[in-house]
Amino acid sequence: MRPLVLVISALAMTVSPARGQDPGRDSIIHLLHRATWGARPGDVDQVARIGITTWIDRQLRPEAIADRTTDRFLARYRVLSQSPEELVRLFTEAQRAARTRQAGGDTGTMMRRQRRRDAPTGIQRATLELQQATATRAILSERQLYEVMVDVWTNHFNVFMAKNLDRALTADYIASAIRPHALGRFEDLLIATARHPAMLVYLDNVQSVADGAQPPQVIQRGRGRRAMMQRQEPRRRQGPQGINENYARELLELHTLGVDGGYTQDDIIGVARVLTGWSLDPRSRARFQFHRWAHDQGEKQIMGQVLPAGGGENEGVALLRWLANHPSTMRHVSGKLCARFVADVPPDGCIDAGVHAWKRTDGDIAAVVRAILLSPEFWAPVHRESKFKTPFEFVTSAARALGAAPDTSFGLARLLTRLGQPLFMYSAPTGYPERSDSWVSSTALFNRFNIALAIASRRAPGLALRADASLDLAAVENNLLQGRVSASTHATLVRETTGLRPADARILMVGLALGSPEFQRQ
Amino acid sequence: MQRRVFVKAGGLALVSMGLDPIFLDRAAYAIGPRGNGKTLVCLFQRGAVDGLNMIIPHGDSAYYRERPRIAVPRPGRTGGALDLDGYFGLHPAMAPLLPYWQAGTLGIVHAAGSPARTRSHFDAQDYMETGTPGRKSTEDGWLNRHLAHAVDHTETPFRGVAMGSQLPRILRGSAPALAVGDLRAFGIQARGAVGDKLSRAFESMYAGEAGGGIVAKSSAEGFEAVRMLRAADVGRTSPQHGATYPQSPFGQSMQRIAQLIKADLGTEIAFADVGGWDTHVNQGASEGQLAVRLRDFAAALAAFATDLDERMADVVVLTMSEFGRTVAENGSTGTDHGTGTAMMVLGGGTRGGMHGAWPGLDPADRADGRDLAVTTDFRDLFGEVLVKHLGNTDLGQVFPGYTPDQGRWVGVL
Known part of the structure; x- marks a missing residue:
């Protein structure tokens, strides 16, 4: 039995010669795989026409690209x-x-839950x-x-x-x-996230106050309830009573320096003290407000730097600027960009290219991305189709390859939830993993098979797929799989669709192609 | 790597010879149990459970000094801890586990944790899952390495199973391991001949995957598993002995693990995550956020043990969490990232009681003056369980860079 198995795997490695031989084309496919949400039919030709560098430079100036259809939608x-x-x-x-x-003992009926789902x-x-x-x-x-x-x-x-x-x-x-x-600029991005109420709430900085700090008055919110709680527990003060390290730690570990960026537990505490008082406007709870009363006015030491006593809100801004331009941050963040664009384990040369551009431009993100996309590591053939699409990438690339427009339901949101990547719903501050092996599993594959079949048979809510009678095997292999089809996938497509009614054959071809191993990679 | 035999001899070759593997395999799987019948169930309390409010050292006055707003009262008071041995108590929300303590089948190892100094969730979870604290380059997980190196077993895709849609790092590696959500919804969602046709089509595309990497492997294991599940009709077994699982994701996970064990599919290792332990803010004391999580946790564990009943003799449940939390409450009536925590062992052969050395809560006895110190290296605990329950003979392979020493085992089994 062994020789047979070997023959099959040898065949599987030969790529369809019709399109696979042109290195320029393969490079463009690679670029579109990594720098877009998936190639539409015709995209490869368009990039070939204007040239790779021109395409990248245009994409890096989005304000100059008209996007009226999207805006209208x-x-x-x-x-x-x-x-x-x-x-x-x-x-x-x-x-x-x-x-x-x-309070009324109503825990929600099945019907109401159903209604909330159908008409939120x-x-x-x-x-x-x-x-x-x-x-x-x-x-x-x-x-x-x-x-x-x-x-x-x-x-x-x-x-x-x-x-x-x-x-x-x-x-x-x-x-x-x-x-x-x-x-x-990365620095502006970092500060914008640090000051945003969503981040202040998420990583508990709103809870972080200088030791012993007391608000000038109790904010009247939820009125009677708060007053009642105070009566029940007369000796316990309400509200935060000291620093909370949560944001400070993730700021250093995830957002800037990286876990090996050279900081200690004491530095985390120092950063947390600097950011005490970064909080919400208590009335609207929707805007940033600096609370002087909550800010730790003492001297702080962070990674060998002394921040003199008496610094206020600006102390935090200065700290964020310093962190944004720290060499550890440049490496850590460039590494993450390379992991996204190039390979799960980012090559050193790519990271160096990013860091170099970062230094040269004081952290201009467009320049860093450009340097990464133009680095030799990005174009190394070994990285082509080496990444497994995330569920988000799977859905967007399917829609784009098929020219399917999102419909007006919440179907896409729900599709992503079913595939394990509900947007903005990852509870840990790392964000969704980038590494392929985090997304591959039997269950994940079955989910994709089922959703691929649903999309093909126009049963997937969220996507409006036109019936296209002209779709044949060649079109499926070229548009959906960029002509890069293994022998076993090709054989399966032929075998399983032979003898079916044309409409059924088209559904099955599209469904199998979207569920094929080729389509899961980018 | 002597794995993957079952796939080679199974689907691929037969498909190319024109036979229907689905039909053949269904017949083959009608045969009885596989493996030695022992199962280890590992539960990861992701987010760092506050071990000091789960297993409460009510005999240590520092506990009450450091936690004026979140301490669980002493046993006998309103909302008080459930006394275990006069010094430690169970959180009152974990009452469903008290009968197991009393029956001597619940062992608790306090002040367990990692020797690596990190308070990063992500590093600490990686260390605990790879089994190589302090070393980040390890790709595979220790449960998978156990599966890869243990001899004398029958290959089945259910040997190592994780609940959920993704395989956690602890089970990733060269040995087959499966991630499963709802057992009944596993596989291609089409019935009868159409379903068989579609399954065969996807299976053959992936069987031809060049290199047979993780994608091809996941597919092959998945289809194999679907056939077995179908043959055993696993998803339909309802809880037995009056067990009632909580309707929570964790409750469902435990119910599914019980279904797999009862179906005799050769499950040696089952894994489930349970989240919601990162209680930085308002964690509560006898009631509150943490109590809600602990209630769910204990209720699901108790339902599992009730459901399996005498089969629990062959099952050990081991709980773990990446680290514990600060001894002192923080400024927002929560706790921050700490060091040592409590882990539990329940079921077959467990020697009930408190195990491991208690370092005490006085500042001088703490890690960095702030955290519960670690007195039991998690590898000592996990290693003891692997050897005594699953008969592992080569811990050095499971925990590279670690010298196994029975002298350090706490004797929980």
């Missing part, structure tokens, strides 16, 4: 124009309603809209590399939308902290 999502104040109000209303239901309202609708709009943007936007970078930073500076107020604040976090800086 997104106009339907109210969440994108709602103020954080308004969303916080919706969130508070939902909480109050839930409390009332609970208020804050629940807003969060689904945000997930759906984000996936829609990735699929439709002409500013592909920019949308990839928005995702990179959303994940790097992860927040968890299910953590209380973040249900309301995440939309503004993406809109005002991440998107404006996604190809700007």
Whole structure:
């Protein structure tokens, strides 16, 4: 039996010669795999026409790329124009309603849950809209590399939308902290995330106050309830009573220096003390406010630097600027970008290219990304198709390859949840993993097979797929799989679709192609 | 690496000879139990459980001094700890586990943890899952290395199973291991002949994957598992002996593990995650956030033991968490990242009681003056369980860079 097995695997390694021989074409496919949310039919030719470097440079200036179709499509999502104040109000209303239901002993009927699912309202609708709009943007936007970078930073500076107020604040976090800086300066991006209420809530900096600090007055919120609690526990003061290290630790470990970036537990405490008082406007709970009363005015020492006593809000800003431009940060963040764009284990040469550009431009993200995409490591053939798509990449690339437009339901949001990557819903501050082996498993593959078949037979909510009678095997192999089809996949496509009615054969061809091993890689 | 035999002899060759492997394999799997019948169930409390509020040292006055707002009261008081041995107590929300303590089948190792100095969740979880504290380059997990090196077993895709859609690092590696969510929804969602046709199509595309990497492997193991599940009709077994699992994700995980064990699919290692332990803010005392998590945790464990009943003689449940939390409460009535925590061992052959040395909570006895110190290296505990319960004969392979020494075992089995 062994020789037979060997023959089959040898065949499997030969790539279809029709398209596979042209190295230029393979390079373009690689670029589109990594720097976009998936290639549409015709994209390869377009890049070939204008040239790789020109394409990259255009993509790095998204403001110069018209994107009216996307804008028109997104106009339907109210969440994108709602103020954080308004969303916080919706969130508070939902909480109050839930409390009332609970107090009345009503734990929610099956019917009501079903209704909430079918016709979500208020804050629940807003969060689904945000997930759906984000996936829609990735699929439709002409500013592909920019949308990839928005995702990179959303994940790097992860927040968890299910953590209380973040249900309301995440939309503004993406809109005002991440998107404006996604190809700007890292320093500005870092500061914008640090000051955003969504991050302050997520990593508990709102809870962090100088030891012994006391608010000038108790904020009247939720009125009677708070007063009652104080009566019951007369000796226990309410509210935070000391520093909380959570944000400080992740700021150093994940956002800037990296876990081996050269800091100690004492440095974490120092950073936490510097950032005491970075909190929310207590009235709206939607905007940043510095609370002088909560700020630790003492002297701090961080990684050998002495921050003299009496520094206020600016002390934190200066610290963030210093961290943003620390050599450890350059390496750590460049490494993460290389892991995303090049290989799960980022090659040193790629990281060096990123760090070099970072130094030269004081952390201009567009320059760093450009350097990485133009580094020899990026183009090394060994990295082609070496990464397993995340569920988000799987869904967007399927939609783009098929020319399927997102519909107006929340189907894409739900599809991603089913595939294990609900947007803005990763609870740990690392964000979703980038490494392929985190996404490969039998269950994950079965999920993809089933969803591939559902998309092909137009049963997948979220995507409007046109019936295309002209679709034949060659079109499927060229458009969906870029002509890079293994012998066993090709043989399977032929064998399983032979003798079927044309309409059924098309469904099966598309379903199998989307579920094929080739389509899972990029 | 002597693995993957079952796939080579199974699907691929037969498909190319035109036979229907689904039909053949279904017949083959109607045969009885595989393996030696022992199962280890590892539960990871991800996010660093506060061991001091789970297993409460109510006899240590420093506990009450350091936790004025979140301490669980002494036994006998309202909301008090459930006394275990006059010094330690169980969190009151974990009452469902008290009968097992009383029956002598619940062992607790306090002040267990990692020798590596890190308070990063992600590093600490990696260390605990790879089994190489302090070394980040290890790719595979210690449970997988046990599977890879243990001899004398029958290959089955269910030998190492993780609940959920992703394989955790602890089970990644060269030995077959499977991630499963809902057992009934596992596989291609189409019935009858169509389902068989689709399964065969996907299976043959992936069987032809060049290099047979992790993707091909996951696919092959998945289809193999589907056939076995179908033959055993696993998803339909309901809980026995009056067991009631909580309707939580963790409750469901425990119920599925019990279904797999009862189906005799050769499950040697089962793994489940349970989250929600990173209690930086308002963690509560007898009631509150942590109590809710502990209630769910204990109820699911108790339901599992009730469900399996006498089969628990062959099952050991081992709980773990990447580190513990600060001895003192923080400024926001929570606790920050610490060092040592408590781990539990339940089931077959467990010597009930408190195990391991108690370092005390006085500042001088703590790690860095702030955390519960570690007196039991997690490898000593995990190693003892592997050897005594699963008959592992080569711990050096499971925990590279570690010298096994029975003298350090706490004797929990």
